[in-house]
Amino acid sequence: MIRLVAPSTLRRLGILGMNRRNISFIGANNPRRNYQLVDNKLLTKKAALERGIVVPExxxxxxxxxxxxxxxxxxxxxxxxxxxxxxxxxxxxxxxxxxxxxxxxxxxxxxxxxxxxxxxxxxxxxxxxxxxxxxxxxxxxxALIDFNPALAEYSYEGVPDIRVIVLRGVPVMAMMRCATHASDGKANLHQGAVGVGIDIGDGHSIAAVQHGSLVTHHPDTGACFKSLRLPDWDAILDLAASCAEMTGLGYLGADIVLDRQRGPMLLELNARPGLAIQVANQEGLIHRLRMAEEIAATAPDHAARVRLARDRFHRPEPVFPEEPVAFPSGAA
Incomplete structure (x- = not known):
């Protein structure tokens, strides 16, 4: 059963709501003139290929x-x-x-x-x-993604993808979206996919939610999310962080898939990434975003931004609490 949480507690936990996201992070970091590149998947693909980033054929x-x-x-x-x-x-x-x-x-x-x-x-x-x-x-x-077989048990009738929130080239929070029969094979949380919070430090699972409720196993395959650790984590973070410079957007969501042969592959980008990633990680975004701003202001280069993010946002152990934090509707 989900327990109710007072607004003051949500503020203390750093829960980011839609209005604050739109004003303080999207509006403050994303020039409108650059939206077209990420809103148009053909333009995204062209820009990625020019930078040598792998995308579906x-x-x-x-x-x-x-x-x-x-x-x-x-x-x-x-x-x-x-x-x-x-x-x-x-x-x-x-x-x-x-x-x-x-x-x-x-x-x-x-x-x-x-x-x-x-x-x-x-x-x-x-x-x-x-x-x-x-x-x-x-x-x-x-082309249909031939996804890494190491992830096969965590998704059903569809390809799992990894969403990474990036602020000014700093990877802030991540989750894997796992398709289910309920979601018709699509990695869409609102349609019934499972969101698994992923540790920025080393790619292990933090918690998993479906329809806003905590789960420990995939509803169709029975796979245990507690044992999930993503392969190619270094390359995933490097790819996601590099998308900031490619797009000229300071706040974005990078959606990445793991192909069997080609490794991490950019699926698409989002200039207005949703907030359900907080539910999957059982943690608010605000505190991390403030730390990411400090990292972006002081780190000398791309590699340093990624390294510092991994150090600062690392959570050694999975959470998988018995009772999830109740997030407001605007955070989902």
Whole structure:
């Protein structure tokens, strides 16, 4: 049962709410002119490739409704792929195909759809059904991530990803988002994925939550989250921290996946990262963000920022408390 916490206690715990996030961190650190690069996944991909950052392979782009009739030509030799809106947010509009059943397509959930369903989904993307502000959009067709098998038991019917909050090049807080059957194979906490808080120091698990409640095991696979430790942690933090310079944004969320062959891979960036990461870590962001500001002001270079963050934010042992802190609705 979740216990209620007084506002004064939330302030003491450093819980960051939406209004303060928008004014003190997003507004103060993110020039509006730089939003387009992260709001547009094609521009993000181009900028990442120019810096040698690994991203999923792009198979094609659908820009106009008349091109939808030719989408089958772009995927005819692909057994697995992902279709997503270029300007989508929150995991909306992402269609994951993991295989073929004759002329039909098998989704990550195991359900089967026809080519007309593929065309209808793509048409909805172009119409802006899943995009920021409902604007007309483009549809990207990307390679499906062949994710690291070390993480297979922690996700179900989908690819787990790692969200890292970065302030002025300093990695502040991290979590892994694990897909479930309830989330339809998507790493979206609001749809039922599990958020696992990850220690900035060495990549071990801190706590895990689903629908705002603490859990110790994956609801579908039964895997114990207490034993989770992410591989390639050095490279994950280095990649996330480097995105600040790439985008010109001082406050962002970097979403990273671990590919079997290519290692850490940038999936996308977010100029307005959500606050559920606090629930997954059972810790507020404010105190860490203030320390990150000090690190950014004094550290001589990128490597020093990452090293100091790992030292300052390291939590030696997992938390997994019996009763989670009750976070206000604006923090989720």
């Amino acid at each position: 792009l198979y094609g782009v659908i820009e106009h409704q008349f091109q939808i009739d030719h989408i089958m030509e772009q995927v005819q030799d692909r057994d697995a792929f992902v279709i997503k809106p270029v300007q989508g947010s929150g995991g909306k509009g992402i269609l994951v195909v993991v295989g073929r059943d004759g002329d039909r397509f098998v989704k990550s959930s195991g359900s089967v759809i026809a080519d007309r369903d593929l065309r209808r989904h793509t048409s909805n993307i172009l119409a802006g059904l899943h995009s920021l502000g409902g604007r007309n959009d483009f549809a990207m067709i990307e």
